[in-house]
Amino acid sequence: MFSKACEHGIRAMIYIATQSTAGRRVKLGDIARHSGSPEAFTAKVLGALSKAGLLESLKGPAGGFGIDNAAKISLKSIVQAIDGDRLFKGCALGLLECDASKPCPMHHKFGAMRDGLNDMLESTHLEELATGLKSGASFLLR
Amino acid sequence: MFSKACEHGIRAMIYIATQSTAGRRVKLGDIARHSGSPEAFTAKVLGALSKAGLLESLKGPAGGFGIDNAAKISLKSIVQAIDGDRLFKGCALGLLECDASKPCPMHHKFGAMRDGLNDMLESTHLEELATGLKSGASFLLR
DNA sequence: TTAATTTAGGATAATTTTGTCCGAAATAAA
DNA sequence: TTTATTTCGGACAAAATTATCCTAAATTAA
Numbered sequence: 001m002f003s004k005a006c007e008h009g010i011r012a013m014i015y016i017a018t019q020s021t022a023g024r025r026v027k028l029g030d031i032a033r034h035s036g037s038p039e040a041f042t043a044k045v046l047g048a049l050s051k052a053g054l055l056e057s058l059k060g061p062a063g064g065f066g067i068d069n070a071a072k073i074s075l076k077s078i079v080q081a082i083d084g085d086r087l088f089k090g091c092a093l094g095l096l097e098c099d100a101s102k103p104c105p106m107h108h109k110f111g112a113m114r115d116g117l118n119d120m121l122e123s124t125h126l127e128e129l130a131t132g133l134k135s136g137a138s139f140l141l142r
Numbered sequence: 143m144f145s146k147a148c149e150h151g152i153r154a155m156i157y158i159a160t161q162s163t164a165g166r167r168v169k170l171g172d173i174a175r176h177s178g179s180p181e182a183f184t185a186k187v188l189g190a191l192s193k194a195g196l197l198e199s200l201k202g203p204a205g206g207f208g209i210d211n212a213a214k215i216s217l218k219s220i221v222q223a224i225d226g227d228r229l230f231k232g233c234a235l236g237l238l239e240c241d242a243s244k245p246c247p248m249h250h251k252f253g254a255m256r257d258g259l260n261d262m263l264e265s266t267h268l269e270e271l272a273t274g275l276k277s278g279a280s281f282l283l284r
Numbered sequence: 285t286t287a288a289t290t291t292a293g294g295a296t297a298a299t300t301t302t303g304t305c306c307g308a309a310a311t312a313a314a
Numbered sequence: 315t316t317t318a319t320t321t322c323g324g325a326c327a328a329a330a331t332t333a334t335c336c337t338a339a340a341t342t343a344a
Binding site: 001002004007008010011014036075087090092093094095096097098102103104105106107109110112113116117120124129130132133137138139140141142 | 143144146149150152153156178217229232234235236237238239240244245246247248249251252254255258259262266271272274275279280281282283284
């Protein structure tokens with residue numbers, strides 16, 4: 001469903017969100033450890049998320065990554081920043097073009113499902129996921 | 143969402159279904175041409191589907207591939223034969239284990255969406271897709 | 285039996301994705 | 315200023331996926 005890069009990215013973002021009270025920064029090593037992702041690869045993904053404006057980063061001692069508006073960051077924005085639009089706009093059967101006027105055989109059946117995915121990702125924000133994680137209702141490492 | 147192999151496989155199966163009246167066989171070259179897939183790679187995928195019992199194949203002149211129960215072949219059975227269970231059982235965030243008793247932060251939100259996907263793939267059968275294609279309501283090449 | 289046709293399957297190649305390594309740049313503190 | 319720390323970014327490596335090639339095996343027909 002999501003690429004590995006995206007899975008790493010989402011997990012990292014959720015962890016960062018749990019730690020980002022009052023502009024506090026989290027270091028890459030911490031993030032990788034607590035989100036179960038390889039450090040160097042996570043750095044790449046966080047770079048993309050930072051470039052997309054979903055994350056603040058600062059170099060040097062006392063530097064690190066931080067999120068200050070977790071309530072406004074949707075899962076969709078993260079997925080889009082990493083995996084692009086393929087999940088939201090691409091044809092289920094891989095046709096280069098596919099729309100209601102000249103649909104692939106799965107187009108209509110797929111549409112409803114995709115709308116559901118889209119709604120879910122748009123309406124889910126980092127803050128609620130971070131809250132669940134902090135409260136012990138959910139987990140990042142298994 | 144689906145792997146390329148799976149996209150090729152579904153397209154090929156739909157085309158074969160449109161041609162499979164009364165035990166008629168379709169040749170690989172035909173299938174590849176009409177479903178817009180690379181021939182040799184499609185051969186691999188069809189091999190897997192044949193091994194899974196979703197498809198009959200016969201060697202030699204007058205040989206080829208055929209489907210005789212398109213009404214009973216669901217999209218899900220095709221996806222499972224090629225991509226396995228990852229889409230239906232894997233954790234959205236890539237955790238090795240993830241269930242309601244110790245869920246990842248996305249587990250519950252993801253569940254509803256996945257159920258929708260599962261239902262759609264289970265309730266959609268080759269026959270109806272082939273019918274749509276034959277009638278000109280949908281297309282395989284673009 | 286021989287020849288032609290067609291799938292099966294293994295080896296190999298190309299591409300993409302995933303992941304690592306390392307030096308440069310920035311920043312803060314001593 | 316120097317040193318330590320940390321992200322940034324490019325090059326590189328490994329693994330998975332996608333795709334091709336070629337020979338063998340099966341089957342049909344001449």
